[in-house]
Amino acid sequence: MNPIEIRKISKRFKETLAVDSLTLDVKKGECLGLLGPNGAGKTTTIKILTNLISPTSGKAFLMGIDVTEDPRKALSYVGAVVETPEFYPYLTPVEALAYLGRIRGMTPDHVKKRSNDVLREVGLTEWKDKKIGKFSKGMKQRLAIGQALLHEPEILILDEPASGLDPRGMVEVRNIILNLKNERKTIFMSSHMLHEVQEVCDRVALMDRGKLILDGGVEEVSRRFNRGRIEVQSLLPLTADIVDRIKKLRNVSGVEWVYTTHLIVDVNGGPEEFSTLLDDIRGLGVKITSFRQVSDGLEDMYMTLVRSSL
Amino acid sequence: MEKILPSDIKQLTLVARHELFRFTRGWRLPAVLGIVLLISGLIIAIPQIMNYRVPDDPKEYFRTFAGFASILALICATFFGADAIVSEYQNRTGYVIFPAPVRRETLFSGKFIASFIACMIALGLYYLIGSIATLYFTGKGSISILQSFLLASLYMWALLSVAFLISSLMKGTTASNVLVFVLFLMIFPIAESMLSLAGVEPSAIPTYSGNTITDILSDPYPVTSKQVIPIGRNNTTMTVWDFHPTLAQGIGVLLAYGITSTALAVYIFKKREMSG
Numbered sequence: 001m002n003p004i005e006i007r008k009i010s011k012r013f014k015e016t017l018a019v020d021s022l023t024l025d026v027k028k029g030e031c032l033g034l035l036g037p038n039g040a041g042k043t044t045t046i047k048i049l050t051n052l053i054s055p056t057s058g059k060a061f062l063m064g065i066d067v068t069e070d071p072r073k074a075l076s077y078v079g080a081v082v083e084t085p086e087f088y089p090y091l092t093p094v095e096a097l098a099y100l101g102r103i104r105g106m107t108p109d110h111v112k113k114r115s116n117d118v119l120r121e122v123g124l125t126e127w128k129d130k131k132i133g134k135f136s137k138g139m140k141q142r143l144a145i146g147q148a149l150l151h152e153p154e155i156l157i158l159d160e161p162a163s164g165l166d167p168r169g170m171v172e173v174r175n176i177i178l179n180l181k182n183e184r185k186t187i188f189m190s191s192h193m194l195h196e197v198q199e200v201c202d203r204v205a206l207m208d209r210g211k212l213i214l215d216g217g218v219e220e221v222s223r224r225f226n227r228g229r230i231e232v233q234s235l236l237p238l239t240a241d242i243v244d245r246i247k248k249l250r251n252v253s254g255v256e257w258v259y260t261t262h263l264i265v266d267v268n269g270g271p272e273e274f275s276t277l278l279d280d281i282r283g284l285g286v287k288i289t290s291f292r293q294v295s296d297g298l299e300d301m302y303m304t305l306v307r308s309s310l
Numbered sequence: 311m312e313k314i315l316p317s318d319i320k321q322l323t324l325v326a327r328h329e330l331f332r333f334t335r336g337w338r339l340p341a342v343l344g345i346v347l348l349i350s351g352l353i354i355a356i357p358q359i360m361n362y363r364v365p366d367d368p369k370e371y372f373r374t375f376a377g378f379a380s381i382l383a384l385i386c387a388t389f390f391g392a393d394a395i396v397s398e399y400q401n402r403t404g405y406v407i408f409p410a411p412v413r414r415e416t417l418f419s420g421k422f423i424a425s426f427i428a429c430m431i432a433l434g435l436y437y438l439i440g441s442i443a444t445l446y447f448t449g450k451g452s453i454s455i456l457q458s459f460l461l462a463s464l465y466m467w468a469l470l471s472v473a474f475l476i477s478s479l480m481k482g483t484t485a486s487n488v489l490v491f492v493l494f495l496m497i498f499p500i501a502e503s504m505l506s507l508a509g510v511e512p513s514a515i516p517t518y519s520g521n522t523i524t525d526i527l528s529d530p531y532p533v534t535s536k537q538v539i540p541i542g543r544n545n546t547t548m549t550v551w552d553f554h555p556t557l558a559q560g561i562g563v564l565l566a567y568g569i570t571s572t573a574l575a576v577y578i579f580k581k582r583e584m585s586g
Contacts, residue, residue, distance in 0.1 A: 013585065144405075
């Protein structure tokens, strides 16, 4: 039994099929990053897992318990941040956490101790007795992460956890997730930020228009899309003849002549092929002043997806 | 490792306590209590200031108080019930509480109990002030005041149930508040008047059943009567009905509204999705 098991889940909103027969498992201690552009079905999947909506068909299990059949028991193992949640504005973080902790069966002493711990972890200690109504979006997001961690759940379901945070907050959230990973927590997080997923997750799943189009380990997927874009700058202006000859070089799948001295070359392969390309271009008599990878295959594929959804 | 959750009853108590705590933090409970003090003060003070004759009969004196009880019930139901459910969706607070391991029925019941307690605090205070004033000005009390209070409590419960039903159905808090208020302040009373004019007893209208709150203070308890009034020249007449619900009828209709609305509201809340 895996902590998270999604079996052929579909969700239809009137004419729109938001999730289309999605099957996905997350193993114990694994961090899965669910990637996809807006409207891909990431949040809908997370909402099904957290019983905020029901699937049109299919089943979702948390620790082997059907979320739709017995949500109370299934959700007892879960800490979740879905969308950008709001808290009652005239409560303080301590009061909000006390309520949520007690609902989950924590004793008042345990809630108090854990509240202090999580508020420190999310950087809200100074604000613990201030009314939430005065908080910024980022601070509310930190509190949302705090409430998800409060009861030390086995499973964390995070919907764009860094959403609304400033760059420092994003780094802090990433570190929190990395710490949770070290504690062998099972993490299912959605994001539209590829680098975030690459940095913290072991596995990546890509969704587009409700369908799962890719699923695998981050390294494995990167290998599968083993190609990259190389930005090449020459000292002297390039000629059409030289550009044509570069197009015909080994492993080159495309060339974009951006400026007289500036090319973007699509290369099939990894570092070895990039090195060969460098030698080959120099072999054509081009004096190279800069040669650097601007994106990898996974990013290319992701960006294509994002562009196609706009 | 299996998680041990609190019982449903324990969770219900926690939800109810939390909701009551929220009411004390917000403006609504103080506002309703302010309205209670203001209205009772006016009812007591105006006859003294204007030198009106104060009735000797406690039931007659208290009838003025009871006349406002149904409006107070409406204000309370609007403040504490009309947006109780819809606000979780509109204000996105549901994203925090709905993924918690607590049944929707438990959440609903906890919220309802807290709202009912808040309403009863206001109604109880109002009746207490009215009873003390009655005792002070007439030197007597009456069991009918207690009966009126029980009927007002039943009316409050039925009204709160309808408010929760509307709250479960609506998409916005403002629309929900307005609908509850307009329904009981205008639509039901207008329907009641139209039916009465047509000679049909408005038995199914809850505001009509709410008339038992004041009727119980009449001695004897009023019964339905009609009066035939001649109009025009050609022996044309018009029948004017004065309908009064019997106690059993009033209680029955209010119970029916309360039970049906609560059951429907729980069902809708349980099925309602947090989408959008």
